[in-house]
Amino acid sequence: MRENRIRVPKEAAAGEIVEVRAMIMHPMETGFNVDDQGAVIPVNIVAEFKCVYDGREVFRARLEPGLSANPLFIFHLRATRTAPVEFLWRDQDGDLTTASATLTVR
Template identity: 60%
Template sequence: MRNTRIRVPETAAAGDIVEIRAMIMHPMDNGFTYTTQGTLIPVDIVTDFTCTYLDEEVVHVRLEPGISANPYFSFRLRALRTGKVEFAWVDQHGEKTVAEALLTVK
């Protein structure tokens, strides 16, 4: 399980557009880097990022080896009603990291 940082507003008015932010701490090695001893460091990347709100997918990103370490995403969604915003990252080994926050709509 990786360390994640997410930011979801605690409250919003119905119909508001809110900013969502998410980052996962991950080394993200592209497989083209060598150690100081000359050994190739194998590929180690997050391959997919998904965000769901009210059990509907609002963002899905497929990541490739060119992405930087600690991938950061910022996007907006419309606050419809109170519900869970869930974030999921999957790495190339199939390890899934999940984080969630509650968005309260008034």
């Protein structure tokens, strides 16, 4: 589990398209950096991110080392009914980080 920040609106009207933000604290090591002893730091990245809402995948990404440290995604979803918006990050070793926030649909 890694530190993360998510932003989901508290409320939306049915059918409204809302913006969602998700960021995870992760160095996204490219394999091109060295540590302070001069040794090459191996590639270490978050490999996959996805967001599921109301039982449907609204956004999924495959990440590469070309993304910045603490990778951020801003995307949208279509509000349908009051339900949790669930976020999942999987790193290259399979470790998972999850987060969730409820979107209330009026």
